[in-house]
Amino acid sequence: MHVNTKDGGPAGSCIEVAVPLPLHQTFTYKVPEPLLDAVRPGMRVRIPFGRRRLDGYVLGPCEACNDREIKAVLDLPDPNPVFPEEMVPFFKWVADYYLHPVGEVITCALPPTLTGCDAAVFSITESGQEALASGSQAPEIQRFLECLQNGPATRNTLKGRLKDAFQEAILQHLQNHRWILKTRVLSNPYGGAKYERYAAPAGCNKNGLPLSRKKQDILDALHDLGDTPVRTLNRTFPGAARLLSSLEKQGMIRLFTRPVYRDPFGEPVAPDTPPILTGDQNKAAHTVLSALGRGYHAFLLAGVTGSGKTEVYLHLAAHCLQRGKSALVLVPEIALISQMEKRFRARFGDRVAILHSGLSKGERHDQWIRILKGEVRLVIGARSAVFAPLTHIGVLVVDEEHDPAYKQEKDLRYQARDLAVLRARLGDTVALLGSATPSIQSHYNVRTRKFIGLELPSRIEARPLPEVTVVDLKETEHRRGARRFLTDTLVGAMRETLEKGEQTLLFLNRRGFAGFPVCARCGKPVTCRHCDISMTYHKADHVHACHYCGDSRPADTPCRLCGSERIKNLGLGTEKLEAAIKALFPKASVARMDRDTTRKKGAILNLLKGLKTGAVQILVGTQIVAKGHDYPHITLVGIICADLSLSFPDFRASERTFQILAQVSGRAGRGDRPGRVILQTFNPNHFSITSARDQNFKSFYDQEIRFRKSLHYPPYTHMVALKVSGRNREAVRKWAQALGVAFREAEKGIRTPEATEVLGPIEAPLSKIAGRFRWQILLKSRRIGTLNRRISELFLKGDCLKPPRDIHVAIDVDPYDLM
């Protein structure tokens, strides 16, 4: 690497290295002479770090500082960079903006196969075996030793095996007693690339012996096919493996290994030809194309469901490829990737890579390498794909840009949609956000000229939008249980739909059997032991389950307060609704789609198949049904209770409600038949419900934006949430309050419009999740820069506030989840 100093002086030999640790600074290393030519930004370097060795990432050259000793790089583990140099500024920007260590940002971007940090491995010693055999130790110590009996394990493996029984102190204790031994490994255990054995014809028969029938068949096949994986041959010729080695000895064939890419794709897709774009599609595509190659531009494409946004994306991607550029398409969740992937593979064949967390480690590794090497220039993926190692990006597409799934809620808490726009800006290129129900934020950006607005106003083939009927749920106040929500209007419409041989979709945004089970004697809700949250009854397993931590216990567990075994279920979930519908329409076939029924791979596809063939007449589902899937035969959509998301203590509650209602309504009548929507609500006059009824985004936006402005919410301000959590309730409260005092103190006397407003600390609405107590502080400011600086000054830099070990403070910049 030519590491020139900034003033163009002589080449130096120092590099800036990010380490994969929670440290908010980078480190300087010398590069020894023999490695100097090979080192480039984006490479991993093996470095000494304190007493440890680990693999860091080269960010670029830097000047040596004289005030401390600089250590030298030990080795270069790979011949090539693991991410492109042009991503360095992107990573640095992300780290600064989200107040997250750069090294961890990079770790979170790379496939886990490339993020080898040094890991401690624990193994049992002989005296440990003796201690275990004697059985004289405390039970928790015995359990630790048992876990190590079948071989060494890392700290994480142990945590996985021991769950709550894992204690750092015990681990230490075992080491002190020399019962276990700690060693370190640097190489990552996943291997990365996959190799496969291949056979190829070689042509000569060394000893001239005649070949058996089977050998001849194999040979013929090889001559036809050329290089063939041994695995494939084994499938067509059972027992081929043996014959192959014999054939190799005879010199008839050559056996060798070759790196192969693991195939993450589903079934093959028949190629299609690009259709002629409609007038609107053409106009939108043309506007974006004319900006391509002319620097940074961001577009918001508002197109109602079924208006053909995907075709615009395909068109743009084709143009990018033609111009030697690449393209990135983000889709909110894995379930929707397969649809997008199919459309792209039909058009572009195997010139498409996919990236999402559902891939195996090996598959992710292979996709990453294919993209990194430039072998594929089209990438489709979920939010993490915003870090795809593409170079020369032409366009970054974010489909369904309003979807909250773009926000990552742990580790690095980023918004993939925002990062896609940022990558476009840093790469001087084009971002295209698409949605039928754009986010307030993006629409505001159009109003303020940060984005360029585009529209696809009509549905393809001019299908009419569905007719929406609002039903006031106060009408059925006198009824109980599920019947409360099965109003005469809805049931009548369902009956008509069934008689016409058409399909109904019922939407209820809550899983399980009942909203919340309560004790029939003392009235106490059944709550989760770890989360301070109402549990939900699941009839199929006869358990009460917590939807936050996943814990469950038998539904006949007595009330924790009074010990009564009589628990009654209030409210309604999809499971109970399904049962009620089955009772009401015993002859109809009813199916349910929610996280409980779609957990298994392929379950969604099966359900969709059932809808397509008409085997399912009524589909009951949670918000999963609102997302982009195409249901051609559904003509009636029933929204059981539109208000569920409205009562959330969150400034985006109205926005989410409007979006989900508009999206679900859009599911009606996509075929050649007109659709109908029955929208049931307790708040028929709430603006997010009336706007959804009229499919009127403008009216919704106008009212919502006024609310945001008057209460200083985004997009008029930036927010950062500090989320304090820990196992000790008092310690968490104390620390949250200390933080609050510190921030208020720092704000004293500052009276500019850029001042930071400190809200809280408050106990989080969900005050306990998975055994951890939670408090939070909200910071608001007109300028995100001021906000970031304040936080980093107050408790990221050197000598400031350091939370105690057992308390965790997560910094959530632009938070979505305020529960």
Added chain:
DNA sequence: AGCACGCCGACT
């Protein structure tokens, strides 16, 4: 994060 150093109480 992980590893040192350093300072206190209960054991041979």
Added chain:
DNA sequence: GTCGGCGTGCTC
């Protein structure tokens, strides 16, 4: 007296 508990600080 020292072994081992964990609080604090540093890693180019």
